[in-house]
Amino acid sequence: MRNKLFLALFSFGFFSSSAQTTYYPDSIWQVKTAAEMMMDKTLLDSAVRFAVANENKFDRDLRIATLKAYGNEPDFKIIGPTKDRGGPAGLIIMNGYIVAQWGDVNRVDMTNSVTKSFLSTIAGLAIDEGLIRNVSDKVYNYVWDGTFAGEHNSKISWEHLLTQSSDWSGTLFDLADWADRPPKEGGIDDWKNRKLNEPGSFFKYNDVRVNVMAYSLLQVFRKPLPMVLKEKIMDPIGASTTWRWYGYDNSFINIDGLMMQSVSGGGHHGGGLFISTLDQARFGLLFLRKGKWRTQQLISEKWVRAVHQPSSAFKDYGYMWWMNNSKKWKDVSPDIYYANGAGGNYIVIDNEHGLVVVTRWMDDSKMGELMKIIEQSIKNN
Secondary structure: OHHHHHHHHHHHHHHHHHHOOOOOOOOOOOEOOOOOOOOOHHHHHHHHHHHHHOEOOOOOOHHHHHHHHHOOOOOOOOOOOOOOOOOOEEEEEEOOEEEEEEOOOOOEEEOHHHHHHHHHHHHHHHHHOOOOOOOOOEHHHOOOOOOOOOOOHHHOEHHHHHOOOOOOOOEEOOEEHHHOOOOOOOOHHHHHOOOOOOOOOOOOOOHHHHHHHHHHHHHHHOOOHHHHHHHHHHOOOOOOOOOEEEEEEEEEEEEOOEEEEEEOOOOEOEOEEEEEHHHHHHHHHHHHOOOEEOOEEOOOHHHHHHHOOOOOOOOOEOOOOEEOOOOOOOOOOOOOEEEEEOOOEEEEEEHHHOEEEEEEOEOHHHHHHHHHHHHHHHHOO
């Protein structure tokens, strides 16, 4: 009788622990059916058809698309590489498994401002490793070459850069901060001589200031940021070797006697991260798993929580990740957070439902509806 009880308890324990095993993909990512993951197949199939049918209207030639989007900015120029894009592509990951996909998920494409969330991760690594003591530290204590000189710029902290609320003023790699997405009213003299907002008080999406953060992190790590990302994140999560992270033709600087390229935080002037859908999904899964990959804590859980806390300047923006706090995406979990790049590029982290959703070239106005269908495919079971 005692032996039978022991065997029963052992079997229960074995199967319980097996059911709770956390899956991480190897070189080949396992696919599960909707039925296996207790999802509504009809709705899941509908989500895929919806994504394919709602392609972003971005020109396939991304050089032309970039000129159309930003060509009206003063002295606008493309000084980094671009690449013709592919068609709609995407992945739906449930509890780590692929449950749906569409398009060419291996194709390497520009991902525009999704790059910013990767750059934010580099800042998190610097915090975790003690290279930056605290996000509230003033950047001029780390970067003392004049980039943060002056009454205004000297007040700027790492947190201000991460939340795009620094109002950093200056020129970097021949690009002036005021020329990036200038207001519709006024002219060049007004933009140049505007009153600066107190750091931390005003949100302004601005790629020059994002590039200032990338430049500052290069000064801290003292080696190329793509190398840091590869060694600390992309290799451990099993990403391919096909992704690239570029800066500009004129963004090479001398670090300890070696010329290194300071990368850009997006494709506003070309450059940024060029990456496949599958590699982006691995990055998303790392954040769904609170920075842990198998037995390694690649980035601290504390940092993963921090990136999607509302900033004081704009509650829908954290540390270069967007949130759904104001319910821009109606009937979708307010707890999601996501990386977002021009042209309908998204990496969505849905903690509530155990989902990672990656889209390429999706109509931005339809993204909320897509997420609603995907979440309903779980709720209906």
